[in-house]
Amino acid sequence: MPTDVKICGLSTPETVTAALAAGADLVGFVFFPKSPRNVSTATAKDLARIARGKAKIVALIVDAEDALIDEITREVAPDLFQAHGGETPERIAEINRRSGRPVIKAIKIKSDADVAQAKAYETTAALILYDAKAPETLKNALPGGNGIAFDWTLVGSGKSLPSFILSGGLNPANVAQAVKVTGARIVDVSSGVEKSPGIKDITLIREFIAAAKGAR
Numbered sequence: 001m002p003t004d005v006k007i008c009g010l011s012t013p014e015t016v017t018a019a020l021a022a023g024a025d026l027v028g029f030v031f032f033p034k035s036p037r038n039v040s041t042a043t044a045k046d047l048a049r050i051a052r053g054k055a056k057i058v059a060l061i062v063d064a065e066d067a068l069i070d071e072i073t074r075e076v077a078p079d080l081f082q083a084h085g086g087e088t089p090e091r092i093a094e095i096n097r098r099s100g101r102p103v104i105k106a107i108k109i110k111s112d113a114d115v116a117q118a119k120a121y122e123t124t125a126a127l128i129l130y131d132a133k134a135p136e137t138l139k140n141a142l143p144g145g146n147g148i149a150f151d152w153t154l155v156g157s158g159k160s161l162p163s164f165i166l167s168g169g170l171n172p173a174n175v176a177q178a179v180k181v182t183g184a185r186i187v188d189v190s191s192g193v194e195k196s197p198g199i200k201d202i203t204l205i206r207e208f209i210a211a212a213k214g215a216r
């Protein structure tokens with residue numbers, strides 16, 4: 001079965017259209033004002049219209065207030081939420097209850113102990129997404145979308161939950177190897193398909209999807 005691909009941080013009709021044409025299975029919109037990929041709910045609503053029925057629409061939030069979750073649910077009607085902050089298992093259950101949408105929980109990892117954290121979300125999150133924990137020395141690090149990879153062997157060979165999304169520093173050149181090492185069925189990319197922070201590159205999107213889907 002080919003690897004499913006999520007292209008995250010899309011913010012223009014051209015890049016959404018290109019991602020869909022290249023075979024993206026999920027598209028992500030970021031609702032986090034500090035991110036260079038942040039979009040308003042009005043913009044996301046227009047972008048979601050292009051993607052609906054062709055790929056799953058994912059709304060990425062970071063420790064979001066209820067009001068934002070309600071606004072995204074009403075205006076954008078995503079298929080899933082992706083919680084990328086410090087949300088507890090209880091908060092994930094609450095986001096799921098209020099929105100009526102399954103929730104992906106991002107876990108930032110650097111060590112085996114971080115990987116083990118995912119267990120706590122087994123009953124409330126629909127899926128776990130592994131991302132790299134940014135080093136403390138990284139100035140102006142975002143809660144994700146930093147283009148940093150982690151040691152893939154930490155989640156390889158049955159060391160993690162059976163189903164997960166792999167992210168963190170993936171790009172067209174390394175995604176096939178990442179799939180091989182981890183056995184990931186779904187991969188997610190943001191920085192690795194950009195020419196500068198927040199500006200997606202259509203050629204890199206195409207190359208990434210082709211490399212990920214050709215990986216098994």
Ligand SMILES: O=C(O)c1ccccc1N[C@@H]1O[C@H](COP(=O)(O)O)[C@@H](O)[C@H]1O
Binds near residue numbers: 032
């Ligand atoms: O992309 C962002 O700006 C972002 C902001 C806040 C939280 C998460 C964010 N992105 C997600 O981070 C991972 C890894 O991204 P990258 O490929 O290493 O740039 C991915 O899931 C993005 O969707």
